[in-house]
């Protein structure tokens with residue numbers, strides 16, 4: 001039992017590091033997409049680009065398969081993130097290209 005607890009603690013330390021890396025990577029991605037939102041608003045480009053999304057989905061599904069991750073999960077995760085990005089783009093466009101902090 002003591003051994004199992006030590007093994008579990010070791011796995012949890014890795015999980016905590018991975019979760020921290022995910023948060024930092026998502027923060028960087030949203031920093032980048034906010035700049036994209038400003039660029040799009042300044043040039044009158046639409047918030048969503050469905051053709052680009054189809055390319056991203058196809059690419060991530062293949063990457064997921066190669067990595068033995070469920071491709072349906074990868075697609076759902078990308079869609080979840082992109083829907084939030086589009087919401088930000090729409091807000092930026094409504095504010096004429098001005099972003100709010102956060």
Ligand SMILES: O=C(O)C(=O)C[C@]1(C(=O)O)C=C[C@@H](O)C=C1
Nearest residue numbers: 036047048049050052053082085
């Ligand atoms: O590439 C763009 O045009 C973006 O706005 C970025 C992004 C994304 O988050 O990857 C978001 C919305 C678009 O529909 C496609 C892709």
